[in-house]
Amino acid sequence: MSTLLAIAITTGILSGIWGWVAISFGLLSWAGFLGCTSYFASPKDGVRGLLQSYATNLAGVFWAVVIISGSQYMSIEIFGYVLTGIVSFLMCIQAKKQWLSYIPGTFIGCCATFAANxxxxxxxxxxxxxxxFGYSMKASGLWLHKQSNIEKNGTQALMKEQTP
Incomplete structure (x- = not known):
């Protein structure tokens, strides 16, 4: 089984489970899929990728709250746009810090917050x-791929032993 097929299988199963979990606990299923996407697109793998995705997503939520809150203090509409420009600059410049260097993760967190009003x-x-869930999808897919190859290689070795 290919790595892609194994990850596709586990992603399909866990996506269905995520949909149920989100509805059951009153969460935003679409925002969860953004968190999942953020992990999958992260430049780092494994737990480091997940932690970096978390850090940048949460930074994005923070920046969205800054824009929303700051825009409410001024009655002049243009102020909100100026604040958005300044904060967007800060969202990018924070990438000088290694844990915040995944700029798309920051924008995902920010956009999710805007979309949720x-x-x-x-x-x-x-x-x-x-x-x-994104981490689990990939990790379980990689595990499934490894298990399928162990089984395949074991069967091939057994067949070679039995061949005269």
Missing amino acids: GDWQIVIPSLLLGGA
Whole structure:
């Protein structure tokens, strides 16, 4: 079994489970899929990739709250746009810090917060659990791939032993 097929199988199964978990606990399923996507697209693998995805997603949530809150203090509409430009700059420049260097993760967290009308209290657990599901999808897919190859290689070795 190819790595892609194994990851596709586990992703399909766990995506269905995530949908049920999100609805059961009142989470945003779409935000969870953004957390999952953030992990899959992370430049780092494994736990480091998950942690970096978490750090940047949470930074993005923070920056969205800054924009939303800051925009409410001024009655001049242009101020919100200026603040968005300044914060977008900060979202990129924070990448000087290694753990915050995954800029798309920051924008994912920010956009998820905007899409949820600033309800960061529901966005955060949705993103975090979604990221954990993404990690689980890939890790279980890699495990399935390895197991299928062990079984395949064992069968081939057994067949060679039995051949006269």
